[in-house]
Amino acid sequence: MSKIYKNGAFHEEDWIRVASEEPVPASGNVLVPLARYLAEAESLSGSDASIAVLVSPGDNVEDIVAHLDKLALVAVDFPKFSDGRGFSSARVLREEFGYKGDIRAVGFYILDQIPLLRRCGVSSFEIVKPEVLAALEKGEWPEVTRYLQPVGAVEEAPAGTRPWARLSLRSSTAEAAE
Amino acid sequence: MYRYDEFDQGFVTQRTEQFKDQVRRRLSGELSEEEFKPLRLMNGLYLQLHAYMLRVAIPYGTLNSRQMQKLAHIARTYDRGYGHFTTRQNIQFNWPSLADTPKILEELAEVEMHAIQTSGNCIRNVTADHFAGAAADEIADPRPYAEILRQWSSLHPEFSFLPRKFKIAITGAPHDRAAVQVHDIGLQLTRNEAGETGFVVFVGGGLGRTPMIGRKVRDFLPEEDLLAYSEAILRVYNLYGRRDNKYKARIKILVHETGLEELKADIEAEFAKIRYGVLRLPDEEVRRIEAYFAPPPLEVLPETDGAFEARKAADAAFAQFVAHNLNPHRVPGHVSVTISMKPIGGIPGDATDVQMDEIAAIAKAYGHDEIRISHEQNVILPHVKLADVPAIFDRLVAGGMAEGNSGLITDIIACPGMDYCALATARSIPVAQRISERFGGADRQAEIGELKIKISGCINACGHHHVGHIGILGLEKKGEEFYQITLGGSANENSSIGEIIGRGFSSEEVVDAIETLVDTYLGLRSSKEETFLDAYRRVGDDPFKEALYGTG
Numbered sequence: 001m002s003k004i005y006k007n008g009a010f011h012e013e014d015w016i017r018v019a020s021e022e023p024v025p026a027s028g029n030v031l032v033p034l035a036r037y038l039a040e041a042e043s044l045s046g047s048d049a050s051i052a053v054l055v056s057p058g059d060n061v062e063d064i065v066a067h068l069d070k071l072a073l074v075a076v077d078f079p080k081f082s083d084g085r086g087f088s089s090a091r092v093l094r095e096e097f098g099y100k101g102d103i104r105a106v107g108f109y110i111l112d113q114i115p116l117l118r119r120c121g122v123s124s125f126e127i128v129k130p131e132v133l134a135a136l137e138k139g140e141w142p143e144v145t146r147y148l149q150p151v152g153a154v155e156e157a158p159a160g161t162r163p164w165a166r167l168s169l170r171s172s173t174a175e176a177a178e
Numbered sequence: 179m180y181r182y183d184e185f186d187q188g189f190v191t192q193r194t195e196q197f198k199d200q201v202r203r204r205l206s207g208e209l210s211e212e213e214f215k216p217l218r219l220m221n222g223l224y225l226q227l228h229a230y231m232l233r234v235a236i237p238y239g240t241l242n243s244r245q246m247q248k249l250a251h252i253a254r255t256y257d258r259g260y261g262h263f264t265t266r267q268n269i270q271f272n273w274p275s276l277a278d279t280p281k282i283l284e285e286l287a288e289v290e291m292h293a294i295q296t297s298g299n300c301i302r303n304v305t306a307d308h309f310a311g312a313a314a315d316e317i318a319d320p321r322p323y324a325e326i327l328r329q330w331s332s333l334h335p336e337f338s339f340l341p342r343k344f345k346i347a348i349t350g351a352p353h354d355r356a357a358v359q360v361h362d363i364g365l366q367l368t369r370n371e372a373g374e375t376g377f378v379v380f381v382g383g384g385l386g387r388t389p390m391i392g393r394k395v396r397d398f399l400p401e402e403d404l405l406a407y408s409e410a411i412l413r414v415y416n417l418y419g420r421r422d423n424k425y426k427a428r429i430k431i432l433v434h435e436t437g438l439e440e441l442k443a444d445i446e447a448e449f450a451k452i453r454y455g456v457l458r459l460p461d462e463e464v465r466r467i468e469a470y471f472a473p474p475p476l477e478v479l480p481e482t483d484g485a486f487e488a489r490k491a492a493d494a495a496f497a498q499f500v501a502h503n504l505n506p507h508r509v510p511g512h513v514s515v516t517i518s519m520k521p522i523g524g525i526p527g528d529a530t531d532v533q534m535d536e537i538a539a540i541a542k543a544y545g546h547d548e549i550r551i552s553h554e555q556n557v558i559l560p561h562v563k564l565a566d567v568p569a570i571f572d573r574l575v576a577g578g579m580a581e582g583n584s585g586l587i588t589d590i591i592a593c594p595g596m597d598y599c600a601l602a603t604a605r606s607i608p609v610a611q612r613i614s615e616r617f618g619g620a621d622r623q624a625e626i627g628e629l630k631i632k633i634s635g636c637i638n639a640c641g642h643h644h645v646g647h648i649g650i651l652g653l654e655k656k657g658e659e660f661y662q663i664t665l666g667g668s669a670n671e672n673s674s675i676g677e678i679i680g681r682g683f684s685s686e687e688v689v690d691a692i693e694t695l696v697d698t699y700l701g702l703r704s705s706k707e708e709t710f711l712d713a714y715r716r717v718g719d720d721p722f723k724e725a726l727y728g729t730g
């Protein structure tokens with residue numbers, strides 16, 4: 001079971017990652033690499049398992065556009081935190097292709113990237129690093145809540161006359177509560 | 179200049195808090211050094227040979243006297259009494275302690291300054307023409323656009339973990355003083371036939387190990403599309419730029435390997451998707467930001483001034499200063515003054531706290547409180563009355579900043595090299611100092627005329643040696659430093675990459691070699707008006723090779 005963080009709460013969820021050659025289990029939650037999904041889309045959609053796609057750095061999310069309405073989850077992998085391709089993949093998926101399902105960050109991203117990922121359209125986080133879990137449990141969300149780039153993924157308040165400036169609604173509710 | 183509103187002030191204050199917390203987590207071990215590294219770099223904190231180095235952003239090189247005084251204060255309080263102006267119009271402090279950095283950032287935030295994105299694999303400080311808003315040849319002030327780009331690129335959620343660093347430069351004049359063609363994105367302000375403002379866009383310029391001149395991707399990008407188009411370029415780069423080899427990760431390699439036409443098509447396709455979205459710039463907003471950069475009210479004055487002329491006739495040092503360190507101003511009776519940070523035999527770009535305070539005081543007294551840092555590591559007072567130049571000169575003399583050598587052979591750009599930099603293969607500062615001493619005589623420099631020497635202490639080319647008229651690259655072989663010379667580089671509107679002239683020279687020989695090149699030029703130039711670069715472009719490298727190596 002992995003710990004998943006979503007909408008301010010934690011839960012456990014099981015996803016089996018299958019590699020390119022492994023057999024796909026007949027049931028359960030299965031995460032299939034993008035290339036394999038494309039190659040086997042038809043047989044996979046006949047399976048009783050719930051299928052989600054794993055987007056790795058270097059994958060082009062445009063390739064799965066036609067399948068998005070069948071996918072309840074797309075996972076964006078961060079094998080290395082310093083490889084920022086997943087930020088664009090998530091954002092393109094959410095904003096350009098209008099994907100409505102869950103976009104999950106998986107892999108070795110660091111705490112400071114979580115708020116950025118959220119703004120790029122990531123809606124849930126599989127947590128593998130204990131210090132990230134501990135920080136999120138303490139309610140940490142290390143970001144600057146005044147933004148200078150509008151994004152389409154998260155609702156934010158306009159700030160002043162600059163059309164690119166936004167305020168986090170997170171902070172205004174938090175500040176209002178104080 | 180731009181003034182922070184409450185939002186901007188809150189932004190830098192919060193950023194400082196965020197960084198403080200990152201330092202805390204590093205010290206407590208929650209963050210590994212590997213994880214902390216990109217975070218501290220994104221806030222300008224480098225680990226150098228002997229200590230941390232903090233690079234403070236001076237957006238497009240513009241600052242006021244209050245900010246300059248703060249930099250002086252930081253040099254005095256947290257460093258060893260000096261700072262170093264860089265080729266990205268920033269300032270670096272070479273000796274702060276890690277523990278002091280949050281405090282320094284707090285002090286900077288008090289005067290609307292920060293260290294955001296002065297290093298790391300993100301969009302760096304946007305640079306602009308240092309005579310912006312003053313130059314006689316300007317189409318429009320590039321700084322409002324630089325400011326808009328600065329804002330959009332600050333803590334960008336999508337582009338904070340790029341394959342490599344990303345540099346943007348913008349010029350508002352046809353004569354390019356911002357070296358836009360050697361940037362990842364270079365923007366040249368222009369007007370179309372309808373008289374509308376827009377940009378010529380270059381992509382994929384850069385120096386480093388594989389120097390390349392930027393390729394033109396747009397003849398005219400409308401003003402309102404500036405951010406959407408930039409975002410399209412960055413998205414394509416973030417997704418497709420190489421990440422397997424840090425030396426092949428800049429966008430110039432992507433341009434080169436993908437091919438210009440294909441990449442251009444990718445950028446245009448991405449642009450088409452987002453062009454009419456939230457990033458489109460409304461005219462009112464551009465005009466509102468432009469208003470921050472409105473020039474100070476300057477009275478139209480006579481083109482000449484009696485006392486100024488008299489002083490010029492009587493004082494050779496003043497005449498030399500006037501000949502080289504003044505730039506024509508758009509308002510008659512005014513000039514922009516270059517304060518040389520290249521004293522003969524000194525360290526290029528270094529300024530003491532006392533000098534910074536004095537520059538601030540002079541700017542207040544005579545320069546409408548405006549100061550610029552040039553990418554040539556000098557300081558500029560953009561708006562000065564011609565009649566005030568003698569008084570300014572006197573104060574500069576007293577402060578040891580009156581060298582009349584702007585654009586001359588002793589106005590050398592040098593990277594920190596082996597004296598500070600952990601990556602260096604050779605020293606660069608001492609070579610600059612020795613060249614400066616060799617050619618430092620006022621008559622000699624004036625006789626040689628415009629000549630840009632640029633020195634890097636390793637192949638990473640921070641000293642921009644590829645675009646020096648004479649470039650010097652410090653390398654190492656069997657434990658010995660040696661210096662490779664390139665000729666014919668340039669970073670203006672006719673950019674070119676210098677060519678290696680032949681085998682390198684030892685540290686002892688290199689200054690003699692430069693002298694041989696200079697003497698060769700003096701012997702073959704068609705007239706005093708033909709600069710070193712023009713002469714080189716006319717005759718090619720044969721005469722210089724012959725002089726250096728003889729023919730076999």
Ligand code: SF4
Nearest residue numbers: 593599602635636640
């Ligand atoms: S060129 Fe090399 S030595 Fe010079 S500052 Fe850059 S990395 Fe350091």
